[in-house]
Amino acid sequence: MSNGTDELRLDVATFDPLAAPSDLLVVACAEDQLASDALVSAADAALGGALRALLADERFTGKAGQTSTVHGLGKIGPRRLALVGVGAGLTTTRDRQVFAGRAARLARSAGARTLGLVAPLATKPNDDANRGLEAVAEGLLLGLYQFAKYLSGDRATPPALATATIFAPASGPKLDASAIARARNTARAVRRARDLVNEPAGAMTPTALAVAAETWAREAGASVEILDGDACRARGMGLYLAVSQGSVEPPRFIHLAWKPAGARRRVVLVGKGVTFDSGGLSLKTNEGMLDMKTDMAGAAAVVAALAAIAQEKLPIEVHALAACTENMPSGSSYKLGDVIKSMAGKTVEITNTDAEGRLTLADALTFGLELAPDAIIDLATLTGACMVALGPHTAGVMSNDDALADEWIAAAGAAGEDVWRLPLPPRLVEQLKSEVADMKNTGERWGGALTAGLFLKEFVGKTPWVHVDIAGPSSADKEYAHVSKGGTGFGVATILAFVRRAASAASSV
Secondary structure, three states: OEOOOOOOEEEEEOOOHHHOOEOEEEEEEOHHHOOOOHHHHHHHHHOOOHHHHHHHHOOOOOOOOOEEEEEOOOOOOEOEEEEEEOOOOOOOHHHHHHHHHHHHHHHHHHOOOEEEEEOOOOOOOOOOHHHHHHHHHHHHHHHOOOEOOOOOHHHHOOOOOOEEEEEOOOOOOOOOHHHHHHHHHHHHHHHHHHHHHHOOOOOOOHHHHHHHHHHHHHHHOOEEEEEOHHHHHHOOOHHHHHHHOOOOOOOEEEEEEEOOOOOOOEEEEEEOEEEEEOOOOOOOOHHHHOOHHHHHHHHHHHHHHHHHHHHHOOOOEEEEEEEEEEEOOOOOOOOOOOEEEOOOOOEEEOOOOOOOHHHHHHHHHHHHHOOOOOEEEEEEOOOHHHHHHHOOOOEEEEEOOHHHHHHHHHHHHHHOOOEEEOOOOHHHHHHHOOOOOOEEOOOOOOOHHHHHHHHHHOOOOOOOEEEEEOOOOOEEOOOEOOEOOEEOOOOHHHHHHHHHHHHHHHHOO
Protein backbone atom coordinates (compact mmCIF):
# COMPACT_ATOMS: atom_id res chain seq x y z
CA MET A 1 0.00 0.00 0.00
CA SER A 2 2.61 2.53 1.07
CA ASN A 3 5.95 3.05 -0.60
CA GLY A 4 8.04 0.20 0.75
CA THR A 5 11.27 0.74 2.66
CA ASP A 6 12.02 -2.94 3.23
CA GLU A 7 14.32 -2.77 0.22
CA LEU A 8 16.24 0.22 1.59
CA ARG A 9 19.84 -0.68 2.37
CA LEU A 10 20.61 0.66 5.83
CA ASP A 11 24.25 0.66 6.93
CA VAL A 12 26.33 1.85 9.88
CA ALA A 13 29.80 3.25 9.18
CA THR A 14 32.63 4.68 11.26
CA PHE A 15 34.72 6.38 8.56
CA ASP A 16 34.75 10.10 7.66
CA PRO A 17 31.29 11.08 6.35
CA LEU A 18 32.79 13.97 4.36
CA ALA A 19 34.89 11.48 2.40
CA ALA A 20 31.94 9.25 1.53
CA PRO A 21 30.16 9.87 -1.78
CA SER A 22 26.42 10.43 -1.31
CA ASP A 23 23.65 12.51 -2.81
CA LEU A 24 22.97 14.10 0.57
CA LEU A 25 24.66 14.17 3.97
CA VAL A 26 22.50 15.41 6.86
CA VAL A 27 24.20 16.52 10.09
CA ALA A 28 22.54 17.23 13.45
CA CYS A 29 23.69 20.56 14.90
CA ALA A 30 23.00 21.64 18.50
CA GLU A 31 22.89 25.35 19.37
CA ASP A 32 25.67 25.26 21.94
CA GLN A 33 27.98 23.14 19.77
CA LEU A 34 27.67 24.71 16.32
CA ALA A 35 30.67 27.00 16.67
CA SER A 36 32.96 24.16 17.80
CA ASP A 37 31.52 21.34 15.68
CA ALA A 38 34.53 19.56 14.16
CA LEU A 39 32.65 18.17 11.16
CA VAL A 40 31.14 21.57 10.32
CA SER A 41 34.57 23.16 10.61
CA ALA A 42 36.12 20.48 8.36
CA ALA A 43 33.40 20.97 5.74
CA ASP A 44 33.81 24.74 5.94
CA ALA A 45 37.55 24.44 5.39
CA ALA A 46 37.06 22.15 2.40
CA LEU A 47 34.55 24.61 0.93
CA GLY A 48 36.83 27.59 1.43
CA GLY A 49 34.80 29.18 4.22
CA ALA A 50 31.56 29.12 2.23
CA LEU A 51 29.65 27.00 4.75
CA ARG A 52 29.99 29.22 7.80
CA ALA A 53 29.43 32.28 5.62
CA LEU A 54 26.16 30.74 4.46
CA LEU A 55 25.17 29.91 8.03
CA ALA A 56 25.80 33.52 9.05
CA ASP A 57 23.78 34.85 6.10
CA GLU A 58 20.86 32.54 6.88
CA ARG A 59 21.12 33.18 10.64
CA PHE A 60 21.39 29.47 11.22
CA THR A 61 22.17 28.92 14.90
CA GLY A 62 21.12 25.29 15.39
CA LYS A 63 17.67 26.07 16.74
CA ALA A 64 15.29 23.12 16.53
CA GLY A 65 13.74 22.89 13.09
CA GLN A 66 16.26 25.10 11.27
CA THR A 67 17.88 23.70 8.11
CA SER A 68 20.61 24.95 5.83
CA THR A 69 21.90 23.23 2.69
CA VAL A 70 25.07 23.77 0.68
CA HIS A 71 26.35 22.07 -2.48
CA GLY A 72 29.57 20.09 -2.19
CA LEU A 73 30.89 21.33 -5.58
CA GLY A 74 33.14 18.29 -5.78
CA LYS A 75 35.20 19.47 -2.81
CA ILE A 76 33.64 16.99 -0.38
CA GLY A 77 32.22 13.52 -0.92
CA PRO A 78 28.50 14.40 -0.59
CA ARG A 79 26.86 16.28 -3.46
CA ARG A 80 24.89 18.25 -0.89
CA LEU A 81 25.41 18.87 2.81
CA ALA A 82 22.42 19.76 5.00
CA LEU A 83 22.65 20.96 8.58
CA VAL A 84 19.58 20.38 10.74
CA GLY A 85 19.14 22.28 13.97
CA VAL A 86 18.36 20.14 17.01
CA GLY A 87 18.19 22.85 19.68
CA ALA A 88 19.56 21.63 22.99
CA GLY A 89 20.64 18.34 21.41
CA LEU A 90 19.39 14.81 20.93
CA THR A 91 18.62 13.54 24.40
CA THR A 92 15.55 11.32 23.89
CA THR A 93 14.28 8.64 21.54
CA ARG A 94 11.82 11.12 20.10
CA ASP A 95 14.57 13.72 19.49
CA ARG A 96 16.48 11.22 17.36
CA GLN A 97 13.35 10.08 15.54
CA VAL A 98 12.47 13.69 14.71
CA PHE A 99 15.97 14.44 13.40
CA ALA A 100 16.05 11.33 11.22
CA GLY A 101 12.51 11.96 10.00
CA ARG A 102 13.53 15.44 8.88
CA ALA A 103 16.56 13.97 7.14
CA ALA A 104 14.28 11.53 5.31
CA ARG A 105 12.03 14.33 4.10
CA LEU A 106 15.04 16.36 2.93
CA ALA A 107 16.25 13.31 0.99
CA ARG A 108 12.84 12.82 -0.58
CA SER A 109 12.50 16.46 -1.65
CA ALA A 110 16.04 16.40 -3.11
CA GLY A 111 15.39 13.15 -4.99
CA ALA A 112 18.39 11.58 -3.25
CA ARG A 113 19.22 7.94 -3.90
CA THR A 114 21.99 7.79 -1.29
CA LEU A 115 21.87 9.46 2.12
CA GLY A 116 24.24 9.85 5.04
CA LEU A 117 23.23 10.84 8.58
CA VAL A 118 25.44 12.16 11.35
CA ALA A 119 23.93 12.43 14.83
CA PRO A 120 25.08 11.54 18.35
CA LEU A 121 23.67 8.15 19.27
CA ALA A 122 24.44 8.71 22.94
CA THR A 123 24.74 12.05 24.72
CA LYS A 124 24.89 11.04 28.39
CA PRO A 125 27.10 8.50 30.17
CA ASN A 126 24.21 6.08 30.76
CA ASP A 127 22.77 6.37 27.24
CA ASP A 128 22.54 3.17 25.20
CA ALA A 129 24.10 3.92 21.81
CA ASN A 130 22.32 0.92 20.29
CA ARG A 131 18.98 2.34 21.39
CA GLY A 132 20.05 5.65 19.86
CA LEU A 133 20.89 3.85 16.63
CA GLU A 134 17.51 2.11 16.70
CA ALA A 135 15.70 5.43 17.18
CA VAL A 136 17.54 7.10 14.29
CA ALA A 137 16.80 4.15 12.02
CA GLU A 138 13.12 4.17 13.03
CA GLY A 139 12.81 7.89 12.39
CA LEU A 140 14.42 7.53 8.97
CA LEU A 141 12.22 4.61 7.90
CA LEU A 142 9.04 6.31 9.14
CA GLY A 143 9.99 9.66 7.63
CA LEU A 144 10.12 8.00 4.21
CA TYR A 145 6.52 6.80 4.51
CA GLN A 146 4.03 8.01 1.93
CA PHE A 147 0.56 6.63 1.20
CA ALA A 148 0.48 6.87 -2.59
CA LYS A 149 -1.92 4.08 -3.54
CA TYR A 150 -4.57 6.40 -4.97
CA LEU A 151 -2.23 8.95 -6.57
CA SER A 152 -1.26 9.03 -10.22
CA GLY A 153 1.65 10.27 -12.33
CA ASP A 154 4.83 11.46 -10.64
CA ARG A 155 3.07 11.71 -7.28
CA ALA A 156 2.43 7.96 -7.33
CA THR A 157 6.08 7.04 -7.85
CA PRO A 158 8.29 9.48 -5.93
CA PRO A 159 12.06 9.03 -6.20
CA ALA A 160 13.04 6.19 -3.87
CA LEU A 161 16.00 6.31 -1.50
CA ALA A 162 18.15 3.24 -2.15
CA THR A 163 20.88 3.46 0.51
CA ALA A 164 21.19 5.21 3.86
CA THR A 165 24.30 5.22 6.04
CA ILE A 166 24.28 6.21 9.71
CA PHE A 167 27.75 7.42 10.70
CA ALA A 168 29.07 6.73 14.19
CA PRO A 169 32.43 7.63 15.79
CA ALA A 170 35.06 4.91 15.51
CA SER A 171 35.91 5.44 19.18
CA GLY A 172 32.31 4.93 20.34
CA PRO A 173 30.68 1.82 21.81
CA LYS A 174 30.19 -1.27 19.67
CA LEU A 175 26.94 -1.15 17.75
CA ASP A 176 24.76 -4.22 17.32
CA ALA A 177 23.05 -5.14 14.05
CA SER A 178 20.01 -6.22 16.07
CA ALA A 179 19.23 -2.55 16.68
CA ILE A 180 18.68 -2.06 12.96
CA ALA A 181 16.61 -5.25 12.80
CA ARG A 182 14.35 -4.03 15.62
CA ALA A 183 13.97 -0.65 13.96
CA ARG A 184 12.96 -2.31 10.69
CA ASN A 185 10.40 -4.51 12.44
CA THR A 186 8.92 -1.57 14.37
CA ALA A 187 8.80 0.69 11.33
CA ARG A 188 7.22 -2.01 9.20
CA ALA A 189 4.47 -2.51 11.78
CA VAL A 190 3.84 1.23 12.12
CA ARG A 191 3.67 1.61 8.33
CA ARG A 192 1.20 -1.28 8.14
CA ALA A 193 -1.03 0.37 10.72
CA ARG A 194 -0.79 3.67 8.84
CA ASP A 195 -1.81 1.93 5.62
CA LEU A 196 -4.90 0.43 7.23
CA VAL A 197 -5.98 3.77 8.68
CA ASN A 198 -5.33 5.67 5.45
CA GLU A 199 -7.47 3.40 3.31
CA PRO A 200 -10.92 4.82 2.48
CA ALA A 201 -13.70 3.33 4.59
CA GLY A 202 -15.29 1.90 1.46
CA ALA A 203 -12.20 -0.24 0.97
CA MET A 204 -11.19 -0.89 4.58
CA THR A 205 -14.34 -2.69 5.67
CA PRO A 206 -14.46 -5.03 8.68
CA THR A 207 -13.93 -7.95 6.28
CA ALA A 208 -10.95 -6.28 4.58
CA LEU A 209 -9.36 -5.47 7.94
CA ALA A 210 -9.80 -9.08 9.03
CA VAL A 211 -8.18 -10.34 5.80
CA ALA A 212 -5.15 -8.06 6.27
CA ALA A 213 -4.77 -9.08 9.93
CA GLU A 214 -5.03 -12.78 9.08
CA THR A 215 -2.47 -12.51 6.26
CA TRP A 216 0.14 -10.77 8.40
CA ALA A 217 -0.41 -13.03 11.39
CA ARG A 218 -0.09 -16.25 9.40
CA GLU A 219 3.04 -14.96 7.65
CA ALA A 220 4.60 -14.36 11.10
CA GLY A 221 3.54 -17.71 12.56
CA ALA A 222 0.69 -16.50 14.79
CA SER A 223 -2.69 -18.20 15.06
CA VAL A 224 -5.89 -16.63 13.76
CA GLU A 225 -9.57 -16.84 14.66
CA ILE A 226 -12.12 -14.68 12.80
CA LEU A 227 -15.66 -14.72 14.21
CA ASP A 228 -18.63 -13.72 12.05
CA GLY A 229 -21.88 -12.26 13.34
CA ASP A 230 -23.45 -15.64 14.12
CA ALA A 231 -20.40 -16.75 16.12
CA CYS A 232 -20.45 -13.50 18.08
CA ARG A 233 -24.18 -13.88 18.69
CA ALA A 234 -23.59 -17.35 20.06
CA ARG A 235 -21.12 -15.83 22.53
CA GLY A 236 -23.62 -13.21 23.65
CA MET A 237 -21.81 -10.13 22.28
CA GLY A 238 -24.95 -8.00 22.36
CA LEU A 239 -23.26 -4.59 22.62
CA TYR A 240 -20.90 -5.18 19.70
CA LEU A 241 -23.65 -6.59 17.49
CA ALA A 242 -26.00 -3.71 18.34
CA VAL A 243 -23.47 -1.28 16.86
CA SER A 244 -23.08 -3.39 13.72
CA GLN A 245 -26.78 -3.92 12.98
CA GLY A 246 -27.26 -0.62 11.13
CA SER A 247 -24.74 -1.47 8.41
CA VAL A 248 -24.90 -3.74 5.38
CA GLU A 249 -21.24 -4.59 6.00
CA PRO A 250 -21.01 -7.73 8.16
CA PRO A 251 -19.06 -7.53 11.44
CA ARG A 252 -15.81 -9.40 11.93
CA PHE A 253 -14.28 -10.15 15.33
CA ILE A 254 -10.51 -10.66 15.00
CA HIS A 255 -8.52 -12.79 17.44
CA LEU A 256 -4.81 -13.15 16.72
CA ALA A 257 -2.56 -15.06 19.11
CA TRP A 258 1.18 -15.51 19.56
CA LYS A 259 1.76 -18.30 22.07
CA PRO A 260 5.45 -19.21 22.38
CA ALA A 261 6.40 -22.23 24.44
CA GLY A 262 7.42 -21.40 28.00
CA ALA A 263 5.95 -17.89 28.01
CA ARG A 264 5.90 -16.45 31.54
CA ARG A 265 3.35 -13.73 30.89
CA ARG A 266 0.09 -13.42 28.95
CA VAL A 267 -0.97 -10.02 27.61
CA VAL A 268 -4.22 -9.23 25.80
CA LEU A 269 -4.38 -6.24 23.47
CA VAL A 270 -7.77 -4.87 22.46
CA GLY A 271 -8.20 -2.35 19.65
CA LYS A 272 -11.29 -0.38 18.70
CA GLY A 273 -12.21 -1.44 15.16
CA VAL A 274 -14.99 0.86 13.94
CA THR A 275 -14.06 1.11 10.26
CA PHE A 276 -16.43 4.02 9.71
CA ASP A 277 -18.33 5.95 12.35
CA SER A 278 -21.24 8.04 11.11
CA GLY A 279 -22.50 8.39 14.66
CA GLY A 280 -25.42 6.08 13.94
CA LEU A 281 -28.81 7.68 14.60
CA SER A 282 -26.97 10.30 16.71
CA LEU A 283 -25.57 11.41 13.37
CA LYS A 284 -22.33 13.38 13.23
CA THR A 285 -21.99 16.55 11.17
CA ASN A 286 -20.32 16.43 7.76
CA GLU A 287 -17.16 17.90 9.29
CA GLY A 288 -17.29 15.46 12.18
CA MET A 289 -17.57 12.52 9.81
CA LEU A 290 -14.76 13.42 7.39
CA ASP A 291 -11.99 11.66 9.32
CA MET A 292 -14.04 8.79 10.67
CA LYS A 293 -12.33 6.20 8.52
CA THR A 294 -9.63 6.50 11.21
CA ASP A 295 -11.91 5.16 13.96
CA MET A 296 -10.29 1.75 13.61
CA ALA A 297 -6.79 3.02 14.45
CA GLY A 298 -6.74 1.03 17.69
CA ALA A 299 -7.49 -2.20 15.81
CA ALA A 300 -4.86 -1.32 13.21
CA ALA A 301 -2.28 -0.81 15.96
CA VAL A 302 -2.90 -4.08 17.79
CA VAL A 303 -3.03 -6.35 14.73
CA ALA A 304 0.09 -4.79 13.17
CA ALA A 305 1.93 -5.01 16.50
CA LEU A 306 0.92 -8.65 17.05
CA ALA A 307 2.37 -9.64 13.69
CA ALA A 308 5.61 -7.82 14.56
CA ILE A 309 5.77 -9.53 17.97
CA ALA A 310 5.38 -12.92 16.30
CA GLN A 311 7.93 -12.00 13.64
CA GLU A 312 10.42 -11.13 16.37
CA LYS A 313 9.61 -14.36 18.28
CA LEU A 314 9.32 -12.52 21.59
CA PRO A 315 8.84 -14.95 24.52
CA ILE A 316 5.59 -13.36 25.79
CA GLU A 317 2.14 -14.76 25.00
CA VAL A 318 0.16 -11.98 23.32
CA HIS A 319 -3.40 -11.89 21.99
CA ALA A 320 -4.80 -9.12 19.78
CA LEU A 321 -8.57 -8.61 19.69
CA ALA A 322 -10.64 -6.28 17.54
CA ALA A 323 -14.43 -6.16 17.27
CA CYS A 324 -14.65 -4.66 13.77
CA THR A 325 -17.80 -3.02 12.46
CA GLU A 326 -19.27 0.10 10.91
CA ASN A 327 -21.61 2.40 12.85
CA MET A 328 -24.27 3.47 10.36
CA PRO A 329 -27.80 4.96 10.45
CA SER A 330 -30.58 2.89 8.90
CA GLY A 331 -33.93 1.36 9.66
CA SER A 332 -32.16 -1.47 11.45
CA SER A 333 -29.87 0.70 13.59
CA TYR A 334 -29.86 0.43 17.35
CA LYS A 335 -31.85 3.24 18.90
CA LEU A 336 -31.68 5.74 21.70
CA GLY A 337 -33.31 4.26 24.74
CA ASP A 338 -32.56 0.66 23.77
CA VAL A 339 -31.43 -1.61 26.59
CA ILE A 340 -28.84 -4.13 25.42
CA LYS A 341 -27.24 -7.05 27.20
CA SER A 342 -23.46 -7.36 27.05
CA MET A 343 -21.35 -10.51 26.84
CA ALA A 344 -20.58 -10.01 30.53
CA GLY A 345 -24.30 -10.05 31.37
CA LYS A 346 -24.53 -6.35 32.25
CA THR A 347 -27.34 -4.38 30.62
CA VAL A 348 -26.67 -0.98 29.06
CA GLU A 349 -29.13 1.80 28.25
CA ILE A 350 -28.22 3.59 25.03
CA THR A 351 -28.24 7.37 25.49
CA ASN A 352 -26.05 8.19 22.49
CA THR A 353 -25.37 5.94 19.47
CA ASP A 354 -22.22 7.96 18.77
CA ALA A 355 -20.70 6.49 21.93
CA GLU A 356 -20.40 3.17 20.14
CA GLY A 357 -16.71 2.41 20.60
CA ARG A 358 -17.04 1.67 24.30
CA LEU A 359 -19.82 -0.83 23.49
CA THR A 360 -17.64 -2.80 21.06
CA LEU A 361 -14.72 -2.61 23.49
CA ALA A 362 -16.78 -3.84 26.42
CA ASP A 363 -17.57 -7.14 24.70
CA ALA A 364 -14.00 -7.43 23.40
CA LEU A 365 -12.64 -6.90 26.92
CA THR A 366 -14.98 -9.59 28.24
CA PHE A 367 -13.74 -11.95 25.50
CA GLY A 368 -10.18 -11.05 26.54
CA LEU A 369 -10.81 -11.84 30.21
CA GLU A 370 -11.77 -15.39 29.23
CA LEU A 371 -8.14 -15.82 28.11
CA ALA A 372 -7.03 -15.29 31.75
CA PRO A 373 -4.47 -12.55 30.98
CA ASP A 374 -1.92 -11.13 33.37
CA ALA A 375 -2.63 -7.73 31.80
CA ILE A 376 -5.20 -6.35 29.38
CA ILE A 377 -4.57 -3.16 27.40
CA ASP A 378 -7.00 -1.41 25.07
CA LEU A 379 -6.23 1.25 22.48
CA ALA A 380 -9.13 3.27 21.11
CA THR A 381 -9.98 6.49 19.30
CA LEU A 382 -12.59 6.86 21.98
CA THR A 383 -13.42 10.47 22.86
CA GLY A 384 -13.09 13.98 21.51
CA ALA A 385 -13.00 14.98 25.17
CA CYS A 386 -9.52 13.48 25.48
CA MET A 387 -8.35 15.68 22.60
CA VAL A 388 -9.82 18.72 24.35
CA ALA A 389 -7.91 17.80 27.50
CA LEU A 390 -4.55 16.78 26.01
CA GLY A 391 -4.43 18.17 22.47
CA PRO A 392 -3.80 16.32 19.21
CA HIS A 393 -0.43 14.70 19.97
CA THR A 394 -0.86 13.05 23.37
CA ALA A 395 -2.80 9.92 24.31
CA GLY A 396 -4.66 9.68 27.59
CA VAL A 397 -3.87 6.70 29.82
CA MET A 398 -6.29 5.38 32.45
CA SER A 399 -5.78 2.30 34.59
CA ASN A 400 -6.91 0.29 37.58
CA ASP A 401 -3.32 -0.79 38.34
CA ASP A 402 -0.50 1.65 39.10
CA ALA A 403 2.30 -0.82 38.34
CA LEU A 404 0.91 -1.66 34.91
CA ALA A 405 0.25 2.00 34.14
CA ASP A 406 3.84 2.87 35.05
CA GLU A 407 5.09 0.03 32.87
CA TRP A 408 3.05 1.28 29.90
CA ILE A 409 4.11 4.90 30.36
CA ALA A 410 7.78 3.87 30.57
CA ALA A 411 7.38 1.88 27.34
CA ALA A 412 5.83 4.91 25.64
CA GLY A 413 8.81 7.01 26.67
CA ALA A 414 11.19 4.40 25.27
CA ALA A 415 9.18 4.34 22.04
CA GLY A 416 9.07 8.11 21.63
CA GLU A 417 5.28 8.38 21.92
CA ASP A 418 3.54 10.99 24.09
CA VAL A 419 1.09 9.80 26.76
CA TRP A 420 -0.34 11.30 29.93
CA ARG A 421 -2.10 9.51 32.76
CA LEU A 422 -5.62 10.63 33.60
CA PRO A 423 -7.64 9.74 36.73
CA LEU A 424 -10.72 7.54 37.05
CA PRO A 425 -12.63 9.48 39.75
CA PRO A 426 -15.16 7.21 41.53
CA ARG A 427 -17.62 10.09 41.94
CA LEU A 428 -18.10 10.27 38.16
CA VAL A 429 -19.52 6.72 38.11
CA GLU A 430 -22.77 8.35 39.24
CA GLN A 431 -23.11 9.79 35.73
CA LEU A 432 -23.40 6.28 34.27
CA LYS A 433 -26.27 5.13 36.49
CA SER A 434 -29.49 4.21 34.69
CA GLU A 435 -33.04 3.80 35.98
CA VAL A 436 -33.85 1.03 33.49
CA ALA A 437 -30.53 -0.84 33.09
CA ASP A 438 -27.33 -1.62 34.96
CA MET A 439 -25.68 1.43 33.40
CA LYS A 440 -25.86 4.03 30.63
CA ASN A 441 -23.31 4.24 27.82
CA THR A 442 -22.63 7.97 28.34
CA GLY A 443 -22.36 10.41 31.18
CA GLU A 444 -22.60 14.18 31.26
CA ARG A 445 -20.65 16.58 29.06
CA TRP A 446 -17.90 17.34 31.55
CA GLY A 447 -15.20 14.69 32.03
CA GLY A 448 -16.29 12.71 28.96
CA ALA A 449 -12.93 10.97 28.52
CA LEU A 450 -13.00 9.88 32.16
CA THR A 451 -16.56 8.54 32.14
CA ALA A 452 -15.71 6.57 28.99
CA GLY A 453 -12.80 5.04 30.89
CA LEU A 454 -15.03 4.35 33.88
CA PHE A 455 -17.54 2.61 31.60
CA LEU A 456 -14.80 0.26 30.36
CA LYS A 457 -13.52 -0.28 33.90
CA GLU A 458 -16.84 -1.92 34.73
CA PHE A 459 -15.95 -4.76 32.34
CA VAL A 460 -12.42 -5.65 33.46
CA GLY A 461 -12.95 -6.55 37.12
CA LYS A 462 -9.69 -6.80 39.04
CA THR A 463 -7.51 -7.82 36.09
CA PRO A 464 -4.68 -5.28 35.65
CA TRP A 465 -5.89 -3.04 32.83
CA VAL A 466 -4.75 0.02 30.90
CA HIS A 467 -7.02 2.08 28.64
CA VAL A 468 -5.28 4.28 26.07
CA ASP A 469 -7.43 6.94 24.38
CA ILE A 470 -5.62 7.66 21.09
CA ALA A 471 -8.28 9.95 19.57
CA GLY A 472 -5.76 12.78 19.21
CA PRO A 473 -2.50 11.21 18.00
CA SER A 474 -4.03 8.46 15.82
CA SER A 475 -4.06 10.80 12.83
CA ALA A 476 -2.29 14.04 11.91
CA ASP A 477 -3.44 16.93 9.74
CA LYS A 478 0.07 17.63 8.45
CA GLU A 479 3.48 16.01 8.15
CA TYR A 480 5.96 16.43 10.96
CA ALA A 481 9.40 14.82 10.73
CA HIS A 482 8.79 11.06 11.14
CA VAL A 483 5.03 11.46 11.65
CA SER A 484 3.01 11.27 8.45
CA LYS A 485 -0.10 13.20 7.50
CA GLY A 486 -3.13 10.98 7.95
CA GLY A 487 -2.80 7.77 9.93
CA THR A 488 0.20 7.84 12.26
CA GLY A 489 0.33 4.26 13.53
CA PHE A 490 0.36 5.62 17.07
CA GLY A 491 0.57 2.95 19.75
CA VAL A 492 2.36 0.31 17.69
CA ALA A 493 5.84 1.32 18.86
CA THR A 494 4.72 1.49 22.49
CA ILE A 495 3.18 -1.99 22.30
CA LEU A 496 6.44 -3.36 20.91
CA ALA A 497 8.51 -1.54 23.53
CA PHE A 498 6.18 -2.84 26.26
CA VAL A 499 6.44 -6.46 25.11
CA ARG A 500 10.21 -6.28 24.52
CA ARG A 501 10.75 -4.88 27.99
CA ALA A 502 8.47 -7.57 29.45
CA ALA A 503 10.47 -10.21 27.58
CA SER A 504 13.72 -8.79 28.91
CA ALA A 505 12.38 -8.76 32.47
CA ALA A 506 11.13 -12.33 32.14
CA SER A 507 14.49 -13.57 30.83
CA SER A 508 16.34 -12.03 33.78
CA VAL A 509 14.23 -13.87 36.37
